[in-house]
Amino acid sequence: MDLYGRDFLRILDFSEEELRYMLAMSKKFKEMKKAGQNHKYFPNKNIAILFEKTSTRTRCSFEVAAYDLGMGVTYLDPTGSQMGHKESIADTARVLSRLYQGIEYRGFGQDIVETLAENSSVPVWNGLTDECHPTQALADFMTMEEHFGHLKGLTLAFVGDARNNVANSLMAMSAKMGANFIACGPEELKPGEELVNECRAIAEENGATITITSDIHALDGKADVIYTDIWLSMGEDKEKWGERISQLQPYQVNMEMMNRAKPESIFLHCLPSFHDLNTAVGRDVNEKFGLMEMEVTNEVFESERSLVFDEAENRMHTIKAVMFLTLFNKEERNA
Helix, strand or coil: CCCCCCCECCHHHCCHHHHHHHHHHHHHHHHHHHHCCCCCCCCCCEEEEEECCCCCHHHHHHHHHHHHCCCEEEEECCCCCCECCCECHHHHHHHHHHHCCEEEEECCCHHHHHHHHHHCCCCEEEEECCCCCHHHHHHHHHHHHHHHCCCCCCEEEEECCCCCHHHHHHHHHHHHHCCEEEEECCHHHCCCHHHHHHHHHHHHHCCCCEEEECCHHHHCCCCCEEEECCCCCCCCCHHHHHHHHHHHHHHCECHHHHHHCCCCCEEEECCCCCCCCCCHHHHHHHHHHCCCCCCECHHHHCCCCECHHHHHHHHHHHHHHHHHHHHCCHHHHHC
């Protein structure tokens, strides 16, 4: 299977076979990493990573994956680039693709990363947009398959703000992999109808279902995986905390919810998480609203059923696979 030169912008851009190929390559790279095997295949290549939104896992995953593959990395945040300010997105893509062999973007609208890709002569990878988070979904499904040994027929339940970028990509990945997907959250925070219909059609072909509900008991006895995210996404107005807490507090992931799911169910979270008061945001919310925990209780987060740190590590292995497969041409691969 040849993915050379492809952009990685949305899960829906790839077939089930291509996504499974990425997962298989991710596992191979993880084995190589653990065994200490050298895999510096690209000693003469360099990539640029553009961050309009900060991140720990995404930045570190791209940088370590690139270094492991032998590549150089240039990190550009809003203070280090003229993109969108003095230079258009299109011109930025045309400049960077003359200097680098790959470009990662993490920021706001999906239209920005699409414009970068349209004007770039090298692969562009989506590290997160307001609409999609494909590298996260790939890592999540790698974690699920490591734990359960398979993906088809599993039921993944996303609880909370079910219209956010992570939920969108998880729904798409579920449909492609033949896993059932439940989006459980308030009616006003449900995923977009167009995306739901597209994913439902794919899921039906793969023998899976997409369920949109506001009833937390829809998970009872069904969910193999319970997934949540923070209640206020990066870039949203902080003044919305009160409104969002009111909407989502009934959807907090706690041990009662976990115990109503399947006995072997696991917990996943894309991180960071507000499960205690050890963050500035957590303390601020506690002072204003009296909450000790938010989207997930500390009991669940620190339990044996929580695989969030396996999931965080897998970001690096899956990102490495995506870069390798889109940068390694047939001649190099055969050599």
